[in-house]
Structures are given as structure tokens and as C-alpha cells.
Amino acid sequence: MLLVVEQFLNGLQFGLLLFLLAAGLTLVFGIMDFVNLAHGSLYMMGAYFAATFVMWTGNFIIGVLLALGATLLLGIVLEFAALRHLYGRDHLDHVLATFGLILFFNDAVRLIWGPAGLTLPLPAWLTVPIAIMPGVYYPAYRLAIIVVALAVALMLYLVVMRTRVGMLIRAGASNREMIGALGVNIKLLYTLVFGLGAALAGLAGLMQAPILTVQIGMGENILILAFVIIVIGGIGSIRGAFLAAIFVGMIDTLGRAFLPDLLRQMLSSTAASTAAPALSSMLIYLLMAMVLVVRPEGLFPASRR
């Protein structure tokens, strides 16, 4: 029973982390109608910035805040310098250009930081396990991820639903031409949205960094999951991304945790232990396929165009 609680927390933590990545992606895709494969590179840059700034300043919190600012800035520069010229074009052009950016960022990182990767060490107060219930210990850092991601989700909700900028963002998602015609500075709005998306990706990357290592190409596998989430949740919908991310995080973790034991009841032990990881990594894609069949627009589509 205690194991189930722990695995639920693992799933929640993974889901919330995916949400941070997917939220930026769905904003950019939904509002700007722009397919950004380089979102995973921004995730990687967030992690590299954090590892570097924490090393320079010697303080985890300051380093992380600097890294967030740096990724935001990088996103804005990127939008201004490269992506702005691609908005009117076909999705295929977006994919080609942003795929090129992935290669660019990977090699830039190799030149600047070298091929070996970095680590982002945690301060001592985050490395201790915390007893959340009698007998259930959970890493303090993973709890911190849950708290931060929930706070960011709440903040995003408030910004998008309760502020004027948020209203423009929602309007942009519903009908781009119209808000341009109403005299809203759509270019500035786009730059802002892209910067926000970049900062969210950077936040996901730097929060994942102490758990994993900071390395070249770290954003590529997880980007696929982020795309799955926005397809399931409905493109352009933050609420959809939130629920779908938690869904996907849970399915992935619980699948890995309990499927092997379930299969062992039916198959021989060795067959089960090799089949289970393959099967559990398929579950998410099965879910996506089902959603695409039943509700092609996603579970919670943003308001229709």
C-alpha cells in the first residue's frame, strides 16, 4: 500500500514536469500556429545555464533564477532573429527550420561545454528524504518539483484567465487575424508568448537536471512525450496540457511499476520482465491513438477557430 502511494507521487512528479514542457509547446503551437521542434533544445539550454550559473555563483537558488532569465532571453532572441520570418510559412518549413536549430544547439553546446556533460549538484537541504507519512519516505527534491510545478500551473492559470495579456493570448488562440485587425500588437504578443514558452521549457530542463545529468540531446526524447501530451490534451489548451501531462506521467510510472508483476501472473518470469518495459512504454502511445480515434481534437480543445 505504501508502495502505491510512493508510485503515485512518482507519477505525479513526472507528469507535472512534463506539463511544464508541454505548456510552452502548446502555447506556441496553439497561439502562433508554429511547430517548434527546438523546444527540447530550450529545455537542454535551461539545464546547461543552470549548471553553469550555479557553479559560478555557488548558490542553487540564485543560479536557477539566473538560468530562468537566460532561457527567457534566449527564447526572445531566437524568436526575433530566426523564427519570426517563418510564421506565414507551411508547417513543413517550421519543422525543417527548427530541426536545424536542434542540430545547431547540440553542436553549440558541444563547442562551449564539451561533449562530456555536466552535473547540477543539489544543496544539502534538498538531498534528504522526507517522511510524508509514517513509513513513506520521499526525496525532498522530487517534492520540491511537485510544489514548484503546481505553483507555476496556478500562476499560468491566473495569467491566462485573469489578466489582459492572458485575454489577448486566448483571443490569439481563437482567431489570430481578428485580434491583429483590432489593433493589438501581434508581433510583440508572439515574442512574449515564445519567450514564456522558452522559460517554461528551461524551467523543466533545470528542474530535471539534478535528477538526470545535463547532457547533449537530453531534450529530444522527452519532447516526443510533450507532443503526445498536447495531442491528447488538445492543441493550444493549457488545461488540456495539464490534465494530459498528469495522465501520461501516471500511466508511464504506474505502468512501469505494476505491469511487470501483473504480467508475471500470466507469463513466465523472464518473458514478463522483458515484455513489461516494452509494453509499458507503449501504453502512452496507445492512449494517444485512442484519443485520436475518439476525439481527434484532443480531450480539452481550446475554443474552436
Place this chain on the structure above:
Amino acid sequence: MRTAFWLAGATVLALAQPVMAADSIKIGFVSTFSGPTAVIGNDMRNSFELALDHMGRKIGGLPVEVIYEDDQQKPDVGKQKTEKLVQSDKVDFIVGYIWSNVLLASLKTAVDSKTFLISANAGPSQLAGELCSPYVFSTSWQNDQTPQAMGLYMNQKGVKSVFLIGPNYAAGKDMLAGVKSTFKGQVVGEEYTVWPSQLDFSAELSKARASKAEAIFVFYPGAAGVQFLNQYVQAGIKQQIPLYTAFTIDELSLPLQKENALGVPGAQEWVNDLPNEENKRFVADYRKKYPNLRPTFYGAQSYDAAQLINSAVVAVKGDTSKKDAMKAEMEKANFKSVRGPFKYGNNHIPIQNFYLQDVVKDADGQLSLKTVATIVKDSQDNFHDKCPMK
């Protein structure tokens, strides 16, 4: 006149042909040179180049040409690169292969063309057993051997129960099977993770803790070893359940694992401080040639691969068409290995010692690996009976 001209030309060509074929030794080197595990490929290349330096850039008196190919850690790419080396470059030897699944995919191409293949790392059980070949040699081990040594060490420590975690591919399965074959206690759990994409081990670690096992054994090569150790420590399991490893802590991952690796034992056939002259020279010259880097067991095995090739080519005086003679020479393992002397079994897999290694702070305050004890002497893999070669 004209006929005479053609005849002369043909004679010149006929004379030139054998000389051309033997005026250099061509070696193809397949390893991973891109992506997160490129550091391993680089270490192998560095060590191989150092070996060539030590031989004066000549093998059996002939100049050497090495063609490095990147397998991107993917079996299909590795197979393609092997085909290219065999068919269009027509190399005399193919060396390298970090990953068992890449080697298994590439094996047939090399064996069918009767090109000598020397695995400098991967040691899938199939290669030692039914797929063994006169043209294939290993300067590493069979996958099961290293974890077998770890299983023996856990018996010595009186461990009663263990939880096994490893990646779901050819080598991962061999490694966990290896521990199980020697460990006398109870295996309370066995988890396989998606390879190489799964980097978050929270679900597996939670299960390991809940199993109340006395020990955890893992096999995570490359960066995955850093990630596993990070998460193991962050979850607070290091204070609860001791960890035993194979190929998880090495000179490449240690600078990233840092204090997390202290007190975590591993088994290995080569450690940087093995007290033989050849090894002292290898380690010292490596650190001189590549400042800030330290050689790993991957490198040591690549260094030995170059020496093995050298012994074969010297024995036939540079005539690489004498394949039987070269094979016979290589079977003697007639060179000074950096791991100390070893013999080849009937399946061309080394029969060798395995050592216990530990992480310590060295003289300059840096973390480094140190030999603590010999766990097993002259270990031979369990699959040599299945190999039809005698």
C-alpha cells in the same frame, strides 16, 4: 608493338597487385562518437591511437590506416557502417563495438566476409556460445563474467537477498543472468528499464526499497550510471540498502558521480592501478597525451585490441592473406596485456581474473578507482560449451 605494350602493362599490374595489397594495414573502428555516450567512443579512440603511437604508427612494419565510424549507439547504423568497412573499404580488421545489440547486428557481415572482428567491449552470450566464429576475438569479456564476480563478492559479504535492476537489451539481460548464476542468496526482484531512453528510475527504486532486499545490484553503463546513482542517493536509499555494480562507475562517469560513488563497489577485469609495467606505461602516457582525461576499461580493452592485431600481423610478416596463421597466433594471446597475462578459451573469449574496485580519494584529492582485491582467478564464461569450435 601494341600487344607488347598491353602485355607489359598487364605484367606491371600483376606485379603491382600483391605489393599494393600488403603495403598498409587497414583497420575499421566502429564505436559511438555522437550523442551522450560519445565520451566512451572517444576514450576507445584515444587509447587505440596511443597504442599505435607506442608501436611507432606501424604494425608488422607496415603503415596503419584506421577508419573510425560512428554507430550512434544504434544496431541498424552499426550494421551499415560495418558493411561499408567490409565491402567498400575492404579493411583487414574491424575493432570496437561498445554495445552488445550493435555487435550482434553487425556480426554476420564481418564473419561472412571472413574479416577479423575484435570486440573491444561488447560480449553478448550468443557470441561466446552458438555464434562464436574463428574470425571473432574479444579483448574484453563475456557479459555475464563481470556480474558473476560481483555475485561471488556479495556471497563473501554474506548478503542474503538482492534486488536487480538493469536495462532491457542484450547486455542488460546477460548481466542480471550473470549475477543470478553465482549469487547464492535470494533474488527478491528483477526490473528491466527501457534502453536507452528511460532515465528516470523512481518507480524501480521505490520497488527496490519496498522489497526490503539486503542489497541492490545494477548495471548502467555510461551516463545512465550517473543518473541512477544520483537518484539512488536523492531517494535516501544509500543509507538503507547498499549498492553493488557492474560497469556503472568508471573514470568517465566518476567526475559526474562524485561523492555519490564513494563506498559503492564494482567488479572489473582491468583497473587503472594494476601493477604491471605495460599498464603503468599505458596509464601514464594516456594522461600525458590527453591532459585532464583518464583511461577507462573501455580504453584498456581497445589498447589490447591494437596489440592483438599487431601480434597477428607480425607473426605472418605483414601478409594478411594468411588468415589461418593469424588466427592461430591470436589464439595464443601472445602480447603483454595491460590487465596482465590472460589466455583465450575455445570461443576466443579471455579466461582472466576479475578484481574488486572501490572509489577512493587519490593523492591529488581527486576521486579515483582502486583495486581492492582479486575476486576470482582465471574465470571462464559459462557459454564456451555451446561454441562448436574446439
